[in-house]
């Protein structure tokens with residue numbers, strides 16, 4: 001079986017770009033496996049046929065599978081988000097639990113479909129709530145889920161020169 005260098009096919013191309021231009025810890029110093037058929041990261045994802053997916057019980061066991069840190073865990077390890085969702089406005093203060101439930105449920109759905117799309121953390125910044133993600137699809141989906149559930153306004157800003165998305169959602173009562 002022809003085996004590709006998985007770093008060229010990862011779902012988070014920003015990792016490669018970010019590392020080429022600065023001295024931050026490199027999340028990409030991983031195994032470059034030419035002979036691999038599958039890679040099994042510790043979080044339970046598997047790399048096969050050019051994609052990262054959740055390992056399923058019926059997956060074929062491959063003896064020479066490599067164990068590495070997947071791109072999502074690399075971003076989490078070095079706290080290098082691809083997506084940032086900033087929530088603000090007085091509605092947030094009164095409905096914080098509902099909003100966090102929505103965000104967590106949205107992550108659960110997105111993560112089930114796309115193994116590399118995960119929340120890194122929730123951070124309070126003054127009256128704002130900041131949610132960081134490993135992928136831009138989850139950040140985008142969170143913005144739309146917030147609008148669908150709670151109305152308010154979302155603004156989406158894609159980074160010009162790297163893989164990144166900032167979403168600002170706000171609602172005042």
Ligand SMILES: [Zn+2]
Pocket residue numbers: 041042043044045069070071072073074
């Ligand atoms: Zn992982």
